[in-house]
Amino acid sequence: MTPCERAAALLPEHWSGQQANAMSGADQRWLDEHLATCAACAGEDATWQALGSLTVREPPPVLWTSLSAQLAAVDTRQRSWWRASRWAAAWAAAALLLAAGAAGGWWWRGQQLQPTPASTTAQITALRQEVESTRQLAVLSLLRQASPSDRLQGVVASAGVPASDAAVTAALLHVLTHDPSPDVRLAAIDALSSTLARAGEPAAPVLASAFSYQSSPLVQIALVDHLADHLAGAGGAASQALLRTVSRDRAVSSDVRQRAAWALRQ
Amino acid sequence: MTLAAESPADADDGCMRRLQAGDTAALSELFERHHRLVFQYFARLGAAPAEDLAQEVFIRVLKYQRSYRPGTQFRTWMYTIARNVRHTHLQRRRAEINDVSWDDAQGRDDRDAPSFIPVDNAEQAQQRHLLARALARLPEDKRELLVLARYQELDYAAIGALLGCSEGAVKVRVHRAVGALRRHFLELAEGGNDDPV
Numbered sequence: 001m002t003p004c005e006r007a008a009a010l011l012p013e014h015w016s017g018q019q020a021n022a023m024s025g026a027d028q029r030w031l032d033e034h035l036a037t038c039a040a041c042a043g044e045d046a047t048w049q050a051l052g053s054l055t056v057r058e059p060p061p062v063l064w065t066s067l068s069a070q071l072a073a074v075d076t077r078q079r080s081w082w083r084a085s086r087w088a089a090a091w092a093a094a095a096l097l098l099a100a101g102a103a104g105g106w107w108w109r110g111q112q113l114q115p116t117p118a119s120t121t122a123q124i125t126a127l128r129q130e131v132e133s134t135r136q137l138a139v140l141s142l143l144r145q146a147s148p149s150d151r152l153q154g155v156v157a158s159a160g161v162p163a164s165d166a167a168v169t170a171a172l173l174h175v176l177t178h179d180p181s182p183d184v185r186l187a188a189i190d191a192l193s194s195t196l197a198r199a200g201e202p203a204a205p206v207l208a209s210a211f212s213y214q215s216s217p218l219v220q221i222a223l224v225d226h227l228a229d230h231l232a233g234a235g236g237a238a239s240q241a242l243l244r245t246v247s248r249d250r251a252v253s254s255d256v257r258q259r260a261a262w263a264l265r266q
Numbered sequence: 267m268t269l270a271a272e273s274p275a276d277a278d279d280g281c282m283r284r285l286q287a288g289d290t291a292a293l294s295e296l297f298e299r300h301h302r303l304v305f306q307y308f309a310r311l312g313a314a315p316a317e318d319l320a321q322e323v324f325i326r327v328l329k330y331q332r333s334y335r336p337g338t339q340f341r342t343w344m345y346t347i348a349r350n351v352r353h354t355h356l357q358r359r360r361a362e363i364n365d366v367s368w369d370d371a372q373g374r375d376d377r378d379a380p381s382f383i384p385v386d387n388a389e390q391a392q393q394r395h396l397l398a399r400a401l402a403r404l405p406e407d408k409r410e411l412l413v414l415a416r417y418q419e420l421d422y423a424a425i426g427a428l429l430g431c432s433e434g435a436v437k438v439r440v441h442r443a444v445g446a447l448r449r450h451f452l453e454l455a456e457g458g459n460d461d462p463v
Contacts, residue, residue, distance in 0.1 A: 071293075
């Protein structure tokens with residue numbers, strides 16, 4: 001090995017700054033002497049040294065905060081996916097059980113020479129109740145999901161639940177007043193209005209009571225439009241009073257005020 | 267009784283064991299110890315934005331925690347992740363670069379140069395600017411090897427494990443990379459600095 005080859009092998013150790021790479025005292029002395037007499041190796045040594053002068057900026061102090069937020073988002077997505085998957089599995093299992101039950105029922109019915117109409121009707125009623133109960137659970141579960149798209153799905157699925165289901169109606173009202181997503185709240189206005197109409201109950205007082213919870217002009221305008229449709233029916237007076245208040249309220253946006261004034265003129 | 271301070275490698279290994287046992291607070295300890303070097307690894311290689319890539323490394327540490335084998339070198343495992351993150355980033359960026367015109371691509375090696383902090387002395391600043399440009403002109407593998415060897419506080423055995431070669435081979439490759447860097451630097455210095463500093 002030539003002296004320059006030996007120096008080439010020692011220089012990386014000399015500049016690595018790692019204890020594990022540390023060279024012996026004898027090697028260090030030899031290297032110092034060689035560098036003093038060899039221009040080529042001294043040049044390489046100077047390059048190593050110069051590399052140390054290239055400094056880069058420090059990481060921003062908010063890096064951990066930003067990472068935590070990302071991790072929370074990943075965690076939420078994973079949990080949401082897991083919950084949705086779990087619910088889908090439960091839903092599929094329930095559907096299978098119902099199908100098996102129905103098939104069993106038909107088979108049993110086929111075994112009877114003269115099935116009594118009363119028992120068949122009771123079975124069908126029981127099955128229908130089972131289906132409705134499962135559907136209600138599905139809707140309520142979806143409305144509680146972390147993901148807005150899941151909650152939106154729950155709002156849409158509520159159309160399949162009997163209008164008399166007070167739990168779903170209450171859940172829809174809760175979504176309309178408290179859901180963080182304007183899209184979900186907008187969908188809840190239509191769903192709630194439709195559910196109450198099917199149940200034969202006045203929608204206006206319920207929708208009017210939800211107005212004060214809204215900060216999004218989009219949702220406020222949608223509520224104004226729905227209230228305008230119900231001015232003539234039950235609760236019409238309350239709707240009219242609310243629209244009048246809104247049309248003068250400087251705290252709401254001018255678009256909402258104009259919409260309320262327009263609704264009153266219709 | 268003799269009290270021995272826990273080595274950094276043992277502390278990292280302990281954190282990973284805790285993380286695998288479900289203690290997510292261990293991730294913040296690992297982040298605290300390593301995020302600066304991981305961030306600067308990307309910044310020195312000109313991989314921007316270094317913030318995003320450094321964060322991605324720690325997200326992957328959490329995501330792929332089961333692939334870490336307790337008792338092994340955490341730093342080697344972490345830098346394997348960092349290299350993969352960078353590889354993915356480079357692939358995406360190359361796909362983007364392929365869409366730009368030839369004129370836009372002029373001086374790409376300088377655009378790839380790491381964003382080093384400017385210094386006060388004009389002559390030193392020029393030297394460092396040339397060195398940064400010379401570093402940027404090195405092939406990817408040589409540039410990464412120099413960054414790993416000079417700045418990342420990794421010994422040659424760890425670099426060898428990371429790159430899949432022997433410690434001796436790492437030393438030889440590092441020596442060649444320094445030689446190539448010096449040649450580029452001298453070429454730039456002799457040719458004059460065509461860019462205002």
